[in-house]
Amino acid sequence: MxxxxxxxxxxxxxxxxxxxxxxxxxxxxxxxxxxxxxxxxxxxxxxxxxxxxxxxxxxxxxxxxREDETALLDHRADERGLADAGRHVWEWLADPEHRPLLRLWAESYTRSLGADDGPWHGFARGTVDDWLALLAAHQPAGERESEAGARRRTAVLALLRGALLDLLATDDVARVDAAVRAQLALLDDASARPVGPARDGA
CATH class of the missing domain: 1.10.10.60 (Homeodomain-like)
Structure with missing residues (x-):
């Protein structure tokens, strides 16, 4: 009971x-x-x-x-930018000192996926919401509220989560780190690209 x-x-x-x-x-x-x-x-x-x-x-x-997982970024609206926030998160995730916590996260995330009740229920969804909120806090206000902004932070989260699972499985820091940084550099390039005027019929 x-x-x-x-x-x-x-x-x-x-x-x-x-x-x-x-x-x-x-x-x-x-x-x-x-x-x-x-x-x-x-x-x-x-x-x-x-x-x-x-x-x-x-x-x-x-x-x-979850407190430790989300403590690396704060909720100050300093607008460091999504790519910089992603790099900051990745440096923390790739730090060998945090492997025990991240193995616990991976175990709990996996258990949560098939849990309709019990202590793991909702853990995976909660961590997704936590991280999306943290990344959103580092987007400019106009981008944060847009559908495009939601897609961009979702893509960053997917990149970081996939890279983390690869890192936990292989411990191949050099390969995974290079891939993450290359993808975040593309995000930098996209953010710096000027938006042209809309065309008729577009």
């Missing part, structure tokens, strides 16, 4: 951070409360009390992971 988790407390926050570190090393797919509790200095009973259920704990860890 799932219990309602109590309001956040210092102990809950402490255990969530410890559980998050554990998930970065061991993943979440085969998570068992007993070894997790032993690793974080708690007990299964306390974890259930603080998070309501095992599913509640998994949801909390996934939410914590």
């Amino acid at each position: 799932t219990r309602q988790a109590p309001p956040p407390s210092p102990r809950r926050t402490e255990l969530l951070e410890a559980a998050y570190r554990y998930a970065l090393e061991h993943g979440l797919t085969d998570l068992s409360l007993r070894p997790l509790a032993a690793a974080v200095g708690s007990s299964p009973r306390v974890l259930i009390l603080l998070f309501g259920s095992k599913e509640g704990l998994v949801r909390a860890v996934l939410a914590r992971a």
Whole structure:
């Protein structure tokens, strides 16, 4: 039976951070409360009390992971430009220090695709929405609200996500990095190209 988790407390926050570190090393797919509790200095009973259920704990860890995934870009409307924002994101994604988090993201994203309920439900869609919003924040206002702007940031997200999966599978940093930078350079060129006057009948 799932219990309602109590309001956040210092102990809950402490255990969530410890559980998050554990998930970065061991993943979440085969998570068992007993070894997790032993690793974080708690007990299964306390974890259930603080998070309501095992599913509640998994949801909390996934939410914590999303915080780190989106922290690299902020929501300031500094309009760094979509290509520059893409490069900034890619540098973070390609940093070996972030491999554990990104492996956890890939595991959770895949699990979410077939989940109609449970802790993974909605995770993949939520991360897409998160990243599109972050990229949109770095587009000029006029572009951000247009259909063309939505297509451009969707293309950048698809490029980054595909390159990330390739990188996690192969660890071929030089090849994947060169491909990403080449595609983002094309986006720079497209942004700099002047728009000509509309033709009659166009």
